[in-house]
Amino acid sequence: xxxxxxxxxxxxxxxxADFLSKECPMTYVRQMMEDERGYAxxxxxxxxxxGWTGLIYPEEFGGAGLAMVDLIVVLEEMGRASxxxxxxxxxxxxxxxxxxxxxxxxxxxxxPGLASGQTKATLAFLEENARWDxxxxxLKTRKGTKNYSLSGVKLFVPDAHVADLIxxxxxxxxxxxxxxxxRQQPGVTVRQLKTMxxxxxxxxxxxxxxxxGPDAILGAPGAGWTALKRILDSSKVAxxxxxxxxxxxxxxxxVEYAKVREQFGRPIGSFQAIQHKCANMLVQxxxxxxxxxxxxxxxxxxxxxxxxxxAMAKAYCSDAFRQVSADGxxxxxxxxxxxxxxxxxxxxxxxxxxxxxxxxxxxxxLVAQLTLDQDPTAAxx
Numbered sequence: 059x060x061x062x063x064x065x066x067x068x069x070x071x072x073x074x075a076d077f078l079s080k081e082c083p084m085t086y087v088r089q090m091m092e093d094e095r096g097y098a099x100x101x102x103x104x105x106x107x108x109g110w111t112g113l114i115y116p117e118e119f120g121g122a123g124l125a126m127v128d129l130i131v132v133l134e135e136m137g138r139a140s141x142x143x144x145x146x147x148x149x150x151x152x153x154x155x156x157x158x159x160x161x162x163x164x165x166x167x168x169x170p171g172l173a174s175g176q177t178k179a180t181l182a183f184l185e186e187n188a189r190w191d192x193x194x195x196x197l198k199t200r201k202g203t204k205n206y207s208l209s210g211v212k213l214f215v216p217d218a219h220v221a222d223l224i225x226x227x228x229x230x231x232x233x234x235x236x237x238x239x240x241r242q243q244p245g246v247t248v249r250q251l252k253t254m255x256x257x258x259x260x261x262x263x264x265x266x267x268x269x270x271g272p273d274a275i276l277g278a279p280g281a282g283w284t285a286l287k288r289i290l291d292s293s294k295v296a297x298x299x300x301x302x303x304x305x306x307x308x309x310x311x312x313v314e315y316a317k318v319r320e321q322f323g324r325p326i327g328s329f330q331a332i333q334h335k336c337a338n339m340l341v342q343x344x345x346x347x348x349x350x351x352x353x354x355x356x357x358x359x360x361x362x363x364x365x366x367x368x369a370m371a372k373a374y375c376s377d378a379f380r381q382v383s384a385d386g387x388x389x390x391x392x393x394x395x396x397x398x399x400x401x402x403x404x405x406x407x408x409x410x411x412x413x414x415x416x417x418x419x420x421x422x423x424l425v426a427q428l429t430l431d432q433d434p435t436a437a438x439x
Contacts (some may be wrong), residue, residue: 060091070132073108074132075138077108081101081294082141084140084403086401087142090142095219096259097142099342101124102175105177105219106175109122110132110145111175112174112334113128113149114129114154115169116374119165120370125358126171126358127351129149129299129354130295130299131298134302135303135389135408136299137300137301137307139303142258146297147216148221148247150181150297152181155236155286156172156238157309159283159285166390177222179221179222179223181225181227182215183195183212183227185212188201190420193402196229197210198228205269205270205272206274208267209243209263210228211263212263213260214260215263216261218261219261221258222240222242223238223239224239227282230280231280233279233281234286234347234421235288237270239268245265246265247265254406254409254410256406257406257407290368290415294392295357295368298350299350299410301408302345302347303385304344304407304408305343307377308337308339308382308401310405311400312336312385313327316336319391323360328334339382344375346375346379350375366425369421372416372418375411376411379408380408384405387401387405
């Protein structure tokens with residue numbers, strides 16, 4: 059097992075870093091925070107031209123055929139730039155759901171558009187109960203003679219307002235099933251929610267007697283949860299990589315500030331209290347990266363410990379990004395929590411990312427149950 063990145067992956071990292079530093083400066087991020095759509099078509103098109111939107115899709119569907127380890131290299135740089143774009147929702151949620159659960163015909167129908175960037179997608183999972191497990195999926199379906207009818211509300215659906223396709227997790231007579239629904243379909247209502255993290259647009263999606271045919275079900279009816287477990291594992295790793303990039307950026311900003319900010323006639327970085335805080339931040343960032351890289355390897359290789367590794371990475375990164383962002387603000391002092399400084403953007407993203415796919419407590423409970431080889435949903439309530 060080699061935890062080092064290959065030469066090709068390091069080149070991919072450098073090209074992503076160079077591209078985002080040029081195309082996604084903080085001035086652009088702030089503009090998109092105020093923009094209703096939350097991203098610009100021009101930047102999305104450039105990302106698609108680089109092949110990022112098809113990075114993990116098979117070549118037969120227009121993708122690059124790379125693995126999760128390659129994807130996290132790009133995601134880490136996206137987190138560092140605090141990129142506002144429907145990338146994770148399209149590639150890691152909606153697109154991955156089709157890749158994992160879809161039939162060959164469904165993959166041929168949807169994946170080429172997703173890989174080229176022409177189509178955007180998302181996954182509607184969370185409901186009012188706020189559970190990230192099978193028991194939390196209660197959106198109702200009724201099966202008619204020819205079609206299914208979907209009725210219910212999904213919350214905090216990322217980028218649903220710009221998605222062409224919404225993969226909806228719903229409860230059927232056979233169990234949990236995944237339905238592909240077009241956003242423009244009659245009965246689908248999308249409302250943007252006001253959230254703490256303005257760089258990531260979240261929505262409430264209401265399904266009011268939305269009729270879909272049996273061909274809208276990804277895979278076999280009732281087989282959705284098996285696929286969703288793999289999708290959630292991959293999505294946790296993807297988000298953890300983003301958080302690692304954001305935490306690294308906060309650390310870099312904080313260390314640089316400690317070198318130039320003077321107090322009592324010398325840089326504040328010369329004081330032991332500041333040095334210890336920065337050292338603790340470094341330990342958290344590097345530990346978060348180690349957990350994420352291992353989880354990415356486990357997911358990419360379908361290792362038996364992949365669910366455990368993904369939960370461990372998400373639990374640690376949730377705490378680490380939040381704490382590193384808070385410590386960075388403390389070291390910066392008063393300027394750290396002003397609107398003009400960029401630190402608050404990372405702190406808000408840390409708080410939003412912390413609860414996505416379950417917070418640290420939720421995922422630590424999963425770690426405990428998986429370690430004990432018990433039903434991971436039994437003790438989570």
